[in-house]
Amino acid sequence: MSDTATCCPPTVPLTDECGYRIVLAGNPNSGKTTLFNALTGLRAKTSNYPGTTVEHRQGSFTLDQTDITVVDLPGIYDLKASSEEEQVALNILTRERFDTVIVVADATNLNRSLFLASQVMEMKVPVLLALNMIDLAETSEIQINVPGLARELGCPVIPIVARSGRGLAELHAAILKAKKAPAPPRPAAVCGTCGDCRFQSRYAWTDAIAGRCVQHSGQPIHPWTERLDRVLTHPVIGILAFFAVMLGVFFLIFRLAHIPMDLIDGLFSHVGTWASAHLPDNDLRSLLVQGVIGGVGGMLVFLPQICILFFCLSLLEDTGYLARAAFVMDRLMQKFGLPGKAFVPLLSAHACAIPSIMATRVIEDKRDRLVTILVIPLVTCSARIPVYSMLAALLFAHNAWRASLVFTGAYALGLTAAIAVAFILKRTILKGETRALVLELPSYKMPSLRSAVLMMLDRAWVFIRKAGTVILGISIALWVLATYPKSAPPAEAVALQQRAAALPAAQASQAAELQAQADRLISHNALAHSTAGHIGRWIEPVLRPLGFDWQIGIGIVSSFGAREVIVSTLAVIYGVGEETARDNPESLYDSLRRAERSDGTKVFTTATCASLLVFYVLAMQCLSTQAITRRETNSFKWPAFQLAYMTVLAYTASCLTFQTLRLLGIA
């Protein structure tokens, strides 16, 4: 139950303090969301409907000094609780307090819109019918007798164009009128006695009403849609067109996102440097700089990709194109046990798993959606690129051709693993037939920029809220692991510092060089003796079959929250220094290449590098993703399972890689 319901129980007469509550109901593609956005704008909140993973949107606006709350029901065709969306819609309509339902009908397809409208009317609630896309009906020479329809239905009918705002004033007036003098709800079933098929008799009723109130000249309603669909739903050309579209989206993400990403990165390292310079050198400063500023910066850096991806997906959805993408991919995806709608999220995961997991909401079947969420983090995201770059450089120094093969192989491994795991999950713990495709292909239309911007802001906010708190907590925890217990600076570093101090002022640059060298030694020593260092040593026996030593172990532990962190951790461990590694990656690669174990053998052999690469392709190592999985599955069980299976998979595959290469003599 919502809190308004407790503030104002249904038996008490409604007052303005309680506000006025409106529920929006309608088919998918009826323009319901566009109307919701037009009514409420930025004052909307998205959350999961309690106990489900169905999106629940609520917003508000002020009309005639009254606060009006708008609840957006999920888009549905039927009200019989045969899907989770319908169940939620039914729950809201039967159990929550509201004053009026606005049924959003598609004026170009009144017949089908009335199917749902009649079911809502039978719930004995006051109804307003918003006849959306009336402009399209007019240009297609569909004439609707609005007063006649209002008489037949026994409720107000308001023609609107949600996208342009036409008719909104009349809709507002109708809401006010209904508020002042609530229309009596219809008493009886509207479609008469139902025969053997409830669909049949109800459609007979909608046919009859549409027959009396709608006149159509016979002109095709969407000539453009027909022409475009001949190409875009073609089994071969359609798939090629889809890949071209996605290529464009990726181009935008990689081309544009790096600009704000570099800005965020630069801003946070600036703030970090500033804080280091102005705060006293103590643990609090280190916590603020490395734990808090570093953690928040590391999370916010994903925002540009999330925003661009959702902006593009919202535009594509709004044009009607995404339904075609799901249609052409369905046949192929069904072979792997997933519906066609899972393809766009899987593909988008190549940019970032977080928005992709949020984008799985389009998948209707719960199990299909869960499987998709579980395998998405296996797909190579952009945060893995710095790790791949490092390992490719270590494996094939100065050979761009072979290094690019490493990249291709890693991407292929990630995608193959995702599809294979999906296939296995659908045959084991999430057994069940993949939902057969039933998908409306709406008419193509100009997308709404306003909706795309609102969608983008909404998703960005969800990410900051849900991932932000978790990441902040974990990055502080990781900071503690890497900082405590503290150790005294090594003798070598102290000697360097003394030498630097003894140098005359004229040799300042030399002194600075010595000081920097001492700092690198100190941070290496501090990390090696910290809890993270101990964990690294402690897990070394477990990691040895993978070809990793304890120092790589520290890297794995510290990059548990964000995989790209391993690069900077290795820079500290191998004494290059974080800043040097960032400005000049080759210096890091060189010292990694030279790194030796105590017995004089090389640490980063071909086998170890290949094994580490496989590990980072398959391991979870991303807390933001885990936080979002938690939100989207509404449970702790599934993120835990995701972490567990990916860790086991990564461990096994790395072990196989290392041992095979070793047996082949490639050490």
Added chain:
Amino acid sequence: MSPQSTQHLNELPAGARGVVRHIEPADEALHRLMAMGLCVGRELEVVRPGNPLIVRLLGARVGVAGRLARHVIIERHA
């Protein structure tokens, strides 16, 4: 109704029109299809045959998996 005039939906060619005569109870996804207007006695037209196929129902285009279309029996118009 002669047996020749009825066919399964997935066997109809592009442009074929007809009336739904029978739907074998099967998948729960058929339920959704019925709510969208594919129920006994209603007209439809095949826009693009294949798997999945596209039908026109009540002026809307709907993509339907082949394995669902197998359960829908259509009486074709001449």
